[in-house]
Amino acid sequence: MPQQTKRLAIVFLLLGATLIVARHYLVPKTFGALGHYRAASIDENAARPLQYAGHEECATCHPDKVEMHDKARHKTVACEVCHGAAAAHIENPTEHKPPAPRDRGYCPLCHGYDPARPTGFPQIDPVSHNPVKPCIGCHNPHAPEAPRTPQECSACHGEIARTKGFSKHGAVACTECHQVEEKHKVTPLLSTPTKPQNRDFCGRCHSQESKAPPEIVRVDFSTHNPRYVCWQCHYSHYPEAQ
Amino acid sequence: MSAEVNFHDVFPSREHNGAGPPDADVSPDRREFLKQCLMASPLLLGIVCVTEGEASEENGNGYKAQDHFYGMGIDVKKCIGCGRCADACKTENNVPREPFYFRTWVERYVITIDRETVVSSPNGGINGFQSAGSEKGIMRTFFVPKLCNHCANPPCVQVCPVGATFVSPDGVVLVDKDYCIGCRYCIQACPYGARFLNPLTKTAEKCTFCYHRVTKGKVPACVEVCPTGARIFGDVKARSSPLARFQRFNEVQVLKPHLNTEPKVYYANLDGEVR
Numbered sequence: 001m002p003q004q005t006k007r008l009a010i011v012f013l014l015l016g017a018t019l020i021v022a023r024h025y026l027v028p029k030t031f032g033a034l035g036h037y038r039a040a041s042i043d044e045n046a047a048r049p050l051q052y053a054g055h056e057e058c059a060t061c062h063p064d065k066v067e068m069h070d071k072a073r074h075k076t077v078a079c080e081v082c083h084g085a086a087a088a089h090i091e092n093p094t095e096h097k098p099p100a101p102r103d104r105g106y107c108p109l110c111h112g113y114d115p116a117r118p119t120g121f122p123q124i125d126p127v128s129h130n131p132v133k134p135c136i137g138c139h140n141p142h143a144p145e146a147p148r149t150p151q152e153c154s155a156c157h158g159e160i161a162r163t164k165g166f167s168k169h170g171a172v173a174c175t176e177c178h179q180v181e182e183k184h185k186v187t188p189l190l191s192t193p194t195k196p197q198n199r200d201f202c203g204r205c206h207s208q209e210s211k212a213p214p215e216i217v218r219v220d221f222s223t224h225n226p227r228y229v230c231w232q233c234h235y236s237h238y239p240e241a242q
Numbered sequence: 243m244s245a246e247v248n249f250h251d252v253f254p255s256r257e258h259n260g261a262g263p264p265d266a267d268v269s270p271d272r273r274e275f276l277k278q279c280l281m282a283s284p285l286l287l288g289i290v291c292v293t294e295g296e297a298s299e300e301n302g303n304g305y306k307a308q309d310h311f312y313g314m315g316i317d318v319k320k321c322i323g324c325g326r327c328a329d330a331c332k333t334e335n336n337v338p339r340e341p342f343y344f345r346t347w348v349e350r351y352v353i354t355i356d357r358e359t360v361v362s363s364p365n366g367g368i369n370g371f372q373s374a375g376s377e378k379g380i381m382r383t384f385f386v387p388k389l390c391n392h393c394a395n396p397p398c399v400q401v402c403p404v405g406a407t408f409v410s411p412d413g414v415v416l417v418d419k420d421y422c423i424g425c426r427y428c429i430q431a432c433p434y435g436a437r438f439l440n441p442l443t444k445t446a447e448k449c450t451f452c453y454h455r456v457t458k459g460k461v462p463a464c465v466e467v468c469p470t471g472a473r474i475f476g477d478v479k480a481r482s483s484p485l486a487r488f489q490r491f492n493e494v495q496v497l498k499p500h501l502n503t504e505p506k507v508y509y510a511n512l513d514g515e516v517r
Contacts (some may be wrong), residue, residue, distance in 0.1 A: 001271070002271060005271060005275055006276075009275075018483075023393045023503065028421070028497060031405070034411060035273050035408055035409075036405040036408065037407075037418060037421075038405070038418050038420075041416065041418035041420070041421065042307070042406075042416065042453075043408050043449055044418075044420070045410075045416050045417075045453045045454065046305075046453050046454050046457040048335075048453075048454040049454070050331070050334075050454065050455060050458070050460070051334045052330060052334055052455075052460075052466050054460050054461075054466060055466070074469075076469060076470060076471050077468075077469040078396070078466055078467055079328075080330070080466065080467055081326050081467045081469050084333070085330070085334065086331045108368050108370070109324045109326070110322055110324040110326075110469060112370065114350075114371060114373075114374070115374055115377055115383050116323055116350050116351075116352070116371070116374065116383040116384050116385050116386075117323065117378060118319055118320065118321075118322065121322055121470075128260065142479045152265070166301055174296075180368045210304075210341035212445070
């Protein structure tokens, strides 16, 4: 074998040896054991600590609460949804106390009205639904009751109710002008309330001939835009004339 | 023989080149050397490819990865957009609290009567959603929870130059944070926008199906806290699992099926506008 081939062979051998030694130290031990990755990373991913303990853990110490909760409408809502991650609480119950949301801001995250929510999901308008009062003052979050049909118009039409409340029409009951069938409370869109159909309805108080108290605004119904029903120009829940 | 012919085709002048060494002396040796190299190369490769140590197939809890193949079902009709999943995910996985770092998030789709689709996800839905505007302009609107689709054919794994992201034997796409070099290729490659670069570790991060929970027999944090059961977790191939039941009783779709990524996050009641 010629000299130069021998030298070249030595160089190649050295390069090969260096490669093998470098690979031995640089490539992690488990790389390639299961695929083109470090197999030990699977165990590392699995070894991270838990934060959420899981709802099944809570019953050990709080059987009464869990029993009540599991029978009620919130049974699909795990404890840690409202009380936060509780793995630390299970480790050390006295040191880590899970929080309980008591202010009005929390419940509307689920129950605030949003048209994107599924039809039938219980929702309220947080602005008009008993403002200022905390939710837990009336509703037991561990065993909330099924929503009842609203007793007053303001439960759904809070904006109108509040606007009307400080207008000149504040004392006029909703049913004075709107005929509401009972089933409107259950299927509001299938049974809509009526509106006054003629000018004479408003004329009972606002015409020149009316027997109503004199401080009520009067117009001459024979000349005042006879082509329109009053509410087509005036917003009856907040009349302009003050 | 063909190698010999090629050699002479490529270097025809060599044979008659007076400046070079005599033909008879060198050519057989070179040929021999090349042959030896060729013969040695499989040996070298063999040595290089030998890996030490077997990866454990079973962890301490008797969990066998080979027995599982995970997926998730999402019922869009059940989602109320409360954002508890995104919030719990951040807590469970120590994801930075500021916006735009999410392993899972909730999007609200508003499709107007003008056929315009508005998608919003303020802080991933964690703090709730602002009013969608006048209801008169809305044709339909709904929430869609999003997360890593744990594709069976994941583009992010394909592009990783160092093998720092991979599909585990139980079908979960994981990131090896000690091996990730933070090149962001995978973030670019993911068609679902499910990855981000952790600003603290400077490594890619994504949903792991809460791998540390599922290997201990628990469900992922987002599934644990979903108040309406819109998220279902389980084995894809099991005959009876919550996910198998979900797939039996729902018409399911996946996101961007035309990309052939074969996602394992299955959506029921999904609108055609969802991308």
